[in-house]
Amino acid sequence: MKIKNTSILKSVEKPGRYSAGEFGQIIKDKKDIKARWAFCFPDTYEIGMSNLGVRILYGALNSEPDIWCERAYAPWTDMQEKMREHDIPLTAHESGDPLGDFDIVGITLQYEMCYTTTLKMLELAKIPLYAKDRGEEFPIIIGGGPCAYNAEPIADFFDCFSIGEGEENLVEFTRLYIEMKERGTYNKKDFLHRAAAEIGGIYVPSLYDVTYNDDGTIKAYTPVYPDVPRRVLKRIMTDMDKSYFPDKVVMPYIETVHDRIMLEVYRGCIRGCRFCQAGMVYRPVREKTPEVLNEQAKCLYEATGYDEISLSSLSISDYSRLSELTDNLLEWTDKNMVSLSLPSLRVDSFTKELMDKISTVRTGGLTFAPEAGSQRLRDVINKNVCEADLLRAVNVGFDAGKTSCKLYFMMGLPTETYEDLDGIAELAKAVIEAYYENPNRQKGRAPSVTVSVSCFIPKPFTPFQWEAQDSMETFVEKQKYLESKITDRKIRYVHHDARVSHVEAILARGDRRLAPALALACERGFCFDAWDEFFHYDEWIKVFEDCGIDYNFYSNRVWGEDEVLPWDVIDCGVTKEFLKRERGNAYAEKTTPSCREKCSGCGVNKLGGERTWCPKKEQN
Template sequence: MSENERIINSLIKQVSKPGRYCGGEFGQIIKDKSKVKARFAFAFPDTYEIGMSNLGVRILYDCLNKENDIWCERVYAPWTDMQEKMDEYKVFLWAHESKDEVRIFDFLGFTLQYEMCYTNVLNMLRLSGIPLYAAERGEEFPLIIGGGPCAYNPEPIADFFDLFNIGEGEEMLVEIVRLYIKMKAENRYTKADFLHEAARTIPGVYVPSLYDVTYNGDGTIKSYTPIFDDIPAKVEKRIIQDMDKAEFPRRVIMPYVEVVHDRIMLEVFRGCIRGCRFCQAGIIYRPVREKTPDVLNNQAKCLFENTGYEEISLSSLSISDYSGLAELTDKLLEWTPENMVSLSLPSLRVDSFTKELMDKVATVRSSSLTFAPEAGTQRLRDVINKNVNEDDLLRAVNVAFDAGKTQVKLYFMQGLPTETEEDLKGIPALAKKVIESFYANPNRNRSRSPQVTFSVSCFIPKPFTPFQWEPQDSLETLEEKQTFIGECVNDRKIKYQHHDAKTCRIEAVLAKGDRRLSKALELACNEGFRFDAWSEFFDYDKWISVIERAGLDPSFYANRKIPYDEILPWDIIDCGVTKEFLIRENKKAHEGVVTPDCRTHCSGCGANRLGGERTCCPKTAKN
């Protein structure tokens, strides 16, 4: 046992939930560190329980470890009690498998799943004894790299990172580490040379320090200039062309402690055919690329045998849009019942929810079903291009009520562009109609009374959406609307929940921010911010204070209507979908005109030029 391991063991004994830190899971990869050429610490900037639930981390862990000379280990954010012990005993953050300090690794990669984890990223650098700013890190420190959905606007954290992966990392990440190993072997590695060569030769690599940003007097961006003329002016995202051939982890790490998603996650396809105008995931993962039912069925069997999990969750953005759903579920049901395995679908669209589908999925265990109408009136649902109507919802809930279900959960958003009082009243009114249709259903479960829970989050304008130019409502307005909706509820069978508007405002600032926000994040880190995605740690006033002390105005980022011709911080990234398409969609939103889904009609978003197998794009780059 190494000295570090012995010390960490003595800390593990002193904290809550020691199972988070101990490692030793079946399926974890242990390699001989003297025989590998690069060590990669893959960090999820939140707790073990959340990080272990992330499919992307599992995929990339597997991709890197398939390479014999690369050892990828995991890192999670230690809980606050552990952080205090680490500070007290001067122990640096360690990697989960070897318990070696991450600061001795070659790479420290962060997956950036949500903006509110940024303070955890910086705090984990601090706990590792690694300087925050890339410019302040010498050759002795690991290369700090980032990826995931938030890397599509990496600018607020750009100064802290050496390199970002834009797009799907399965191939790119290995290429990056390979280049590092090659340059080291050829004795021509320096951090600066490596970053330049990676930016020059590996598609999807964005090295923020190689781009100069200038600003206009009003704080808007004047220009982005590459400092070398052999690196791309815009970084195009990478995609996996054929999802059937994409790496998928056969050997799964089996956590002992209960994690958030403790089940098989079967990734059915990437992308989404819908194009809801507030949704970033629906744009940045385009084009849609499906796996075939046979491949998925075999992968599911393999995962079952390697995990022993009793539930398979078909996971994708809008699973009922999978063109092979009936065939896949039929194939799965040939072997899952005798193995006591149930199926679940995480997201259901009301327009595709049928009795046949419900009978196939695991609904025995839960008596509740969740749908997301997103807006309270048809007019606003057309504005956001949700493409579902009230009849669809009422038909779907009746399928559930026919089957004896009594609980329905509905998700909505408030603060959407063009929203009126009618739209807000429509939210509880829709909940009420669901209750009414329960009582009108002759097959309903008569032994229990119905319960409709509706949850309302605040609209957050996100980069690469048709609503990226839209202002968020002011905090006061968001909170007034929350209260107003609550006042419209007058039925005890209807339960109302809402998100914290203050968190939503800071999230908007971070989502659409530019490089100048790094100053605010540095202040936040120095002042002990962490776990800001956890309501018990989030402090709005402190956030406003650090943003203002960085010389910035939160309203500039969150509440400003941006003109179409303004240079956006994320214009440096090319996600495949064109700005022209997003402008078209923004205009159509204000006209209340819907856009059909990709399978019905191609709307020319531009993502087809990235290629892809089994897309629904009429013309891909390949043909």
């Protein structure tokens, strides 16, 4: 959103969100441009500007001379009011042109709770919500990001989705658009048909008929044309060393959520935790080499001037050449006053050596995610860490003078019992005891342990995708129970709002029949549902009820393994057989080795990939 009127800017909170003019923003001459993109992030500027994916795709699209990609963010509610008052449509950040004037509007879907903000952005842009109501005069609306793996609840509002990694696929998509425009063969319907048929990873929901069984489950997804794939296979960048890398960055003038260099070390994850969607859909693991990473880090440092480099990946300590990488980086970062930080560390990889190298670990508190309280349940979810690992890790921290530790857990996991909850309280207690038993601890200071418990949400493309979420009553009961078990005042207990998790679970496994509810939510003014202050559970439930939707059908039901799933139309590379097998292992409390130790045959190796742990697919 870019606003030029200074009086309006002077009347809203944080006007720097809308004033634009950042160093490094890309301005192109419209007369050289054949296709204009508006890349939307359905949340605030500060959050959107911190997203690495947007940075990459903004750069990738703009590296094409005849494509101009701009950015757009959701204006905060005070600005939304001003826009309505003065009839100002949502505009793009660089040119200040209304979104409706663009050729293609891309919307990244990072979390389910942004769906209402997404629709609000369309509404503010004066673009009709339903794809079927949009004529040729409106832009093509394309979605992408992790939620696109099951975009069915919002499928009716989009013309198409980009499935998987978009660096190549979005450019091909835009090329086809330009080609058809230039040849005079363009109309929206034909374009979408050709895109679905010719470009890998483009899913056009309107090209599939969905039928339902009497019990409400899905009967079939049927392509309406023979040349449209029955299942849309996700796209990946096979060689991460050669994959597009943004060497120029738009530098926000106002503080954003992540004001640092984010160095993407590898994609995918070797672990296979059974609740984790990212761990499945981003497969296969594809590493970059330390040499390339070091060059990219230097380049980003010179282009941004940031004083912190965050090594970002799903589980950074699983990078096979981490020590080499950090050594290379430390050769120049230290003397330039640049510090290294790691977003997440597994307890089994937290060492003294790593701690000395990484400043966030040096200065911040300890944070670990055992996820479950008992070894049995950790085996069920395939977390592959044990209590001894955790105690060893916290002792490394205590040796170095740390006194506080934060532990993340999940509640409502499949097979969970009250003994597993007891395990959470006991684990926290064990950490406190470990502190007092540690002879090197900071004398005279009491330890503090924060136990943070979120609610399990069954997600598509995970071994737990068929599982039921606990009911609200069960969650509340379990939360109270755990609270009663934590009596030590050195242990702080916080838990996520189960009501948010409930709505998230409904949307995560939703199908196209949820569209009217989302449209009604938008009509009733829902927006920023990822923000606590704007989330109203009772109103969500009312929306579902008013639309006649049995919402617990999506969240609290055990789905049949032979059911057609709303996301069966998408192929993320990992086979359903593998997910079923993993589910069986979960119930057998059997762990599965990481990709590095042994291939478990998830099937994703059909996509190829360089510097991966996958066995090469046999050529037929």
